[in-house]
Amino acid sequence: MRSRPATFSAALHRLGLNRLLLHMILLIVSTITAAPYFWALSTSLKLRRDVFTPVPQWIPPNPTLQNYVDLFYMAPFGLFLVNTILVVSGILVIQLITAPLAAYVFARLRFAGSGFLFGLFLVQMMMPIHAVVVPNYLTINAMGLLDTRLAMMLPFWASGYAVFLLRQAFRQVPRDFEDAALIDGCSGLRFLWHVLLPLAKPTVIAFSLISVVTHWNDFLWPLIVTDSPAVRTLTIGLAMFVQQESGADWPVLMAGTIFVTLPLLLLFLVYQRKFIESFMYAGLKG
């Protein structure tokens, strides 16, 4: 690990950059990235007539929390939040059981047709949700699960993407580890649990975040399989404020956006380091 900063600053030097310059660039980039979020926050605290001003106003001239009050008046956002959390975690928990098991098989075991089967998993990854909406709906309907939270989770319990990611991570663990574990009498599921999964932790966390974000933002499937507000999720509530014919009610829409994205933002801040690590993780060293 000690070698990295050295090569890093060497690389910077080659590019003609020093740390100060680098920080300035990063500052600019992060300002650009964060600006829309702050703009949304600012809009959510404005009165309607203060939204479109000739000179952009970052600080609301007449700050108000009324938009948040209106938001909760128009739709049960608290309930939607609970539903979203239930659905998203319900999907993730099962995915974290099914995906490592499948990935372990594809990474470590050789059997007839394993390549073909893995190919099928990849095909699932490439299939857009729109292509399978009707068949999935028929299945859910046949199971009598329409208009339930389960209907929003079930189709995502097996994820080709998760299997693919974890298989790649598992394959980077050298054979020597497995041999060593085998000698100590640790094989199969125990090896998966005690050796592979801990080593693949950054991948697991990265996938978890991706899964959470994807299903947090999912709109079409929940809209189609649910009817009653009692089981519906945040994105459906948010969509009530984006209107096709008349444009949008911006302050309330932004209040909704802030409310919907805030939990994700907090989650990311907590797991930020792990998340970044997992993308830099380039196998074992030494």
Next chain:
Amino acid sequence: MLKDRRLRYLGRSLLVVVAAVGLLVSQASAQGERLVRLTFYYPVGVAGPLARVVDGMVQEFNAEHPFIEVVPVYSGDYDPTMMKVQTAVRGGNPPDIAVVEISEFPTLLAMGAIIPLDDYIAQHPGYIDAFFPAFLDNSQFEGQVWGIPFQRSTPVLYWNKAAFAEVGLDPESPPTTWTELADYAQRLTTRTGTDVTRWGVTISGGWNDWLFEGFVRQSGGQLIDFHGQEVKFNSPEAVEALEFWVELMQGLKVGPPHSTWASTPPDFVAGRTAMLYHSTGIMTFLKSSADFPFGAAFMPANVTYGAAVGGGNFFIFKDIPQENQDAAWTFIHWITSPEKASYWSAASGYVAVRADAYELAEMQELVTEHPEYLVARDQLAFGHGKMMAPVYQRVREILKSALDDAQAGLVSPRVALDRAQEEMERTLRSWIQTR
């Protein structure tokens, strides 16, 4: 103290509920009728707490009809609503009632998803005749009525009176012809160097196909003759309309060639455009946001005034029990009564769908205070049904990309529309073959 009052209130409302349930049960057993539960998909097309308004009307209906319970299901805006309807119908689980964008009517018809309503309509003499004829264009096929107008709008021209006064135009006289429109737009456009600081006129993008239909009507043409089963995308009238657009955007440079449906009302409010073509649905937004006087007018005429109406209609679905269809009709008939139509119009900004709604006292009051609401109604005399065809989403895309290409100056209006015509014919032919 507060808590106390709340508790008492809760107690009292509980009592009311218990009493109502008791009444319901006793009535039900007395007449031996069963409760019919109806699923009602609805999109909300304009901003504001309209989901609440719909819920409120449904609750009122349910309270008045002890044997029918309508369950409103918010289904996104028009496109997601159509997807939800199609999936549910294919899945053998259709809703009982849905409000669907009017141009999707042929698709619903071709799917065999909906029922004709003539037998129901015949039960109420005079009922259907009260609707504005332009609103019924998108309901009829081969002599039968399949849909009932509900949330309906039409595009109008908004103008900024302050900007008119600033350049010496009469703030009370909007342009009435295309020639005046082009002339006024030139005077209203302001530039710093080559940068435009205020456009003369903005023809909103996004639903520009809908606005374009109006321009074609103003030239005396029509884009799709659904009843004659003919596509006329490259008719002389359509080419003339698109040439006028391109003249405004590329020739005179008094209108932006690109814009989105959601961004142009804010542009108008911020004074970045002096005139705006948009739906009547934004009236409420403009009123609450603009800090200058503005007006709404008929879209200027070429050989005539003209507009294509828009919005959503009620449909009743096939493959649901007869008693559900009957109850669905009871609901639709109730919610399109003059009283409810005027209430819905006042709450939403949509045009009231029937003429007699405007005779009611509360509607009279509203239009005396805000005469702009009458512009949309009066323009209906020159209104026509919106173009419709099966695979409507695809049809829209074809027309929109032709318009966008011509607006951007990439191809001439004639070439763009010739191509669109060709592609339309190919699309519809292959649709027929795959059926």
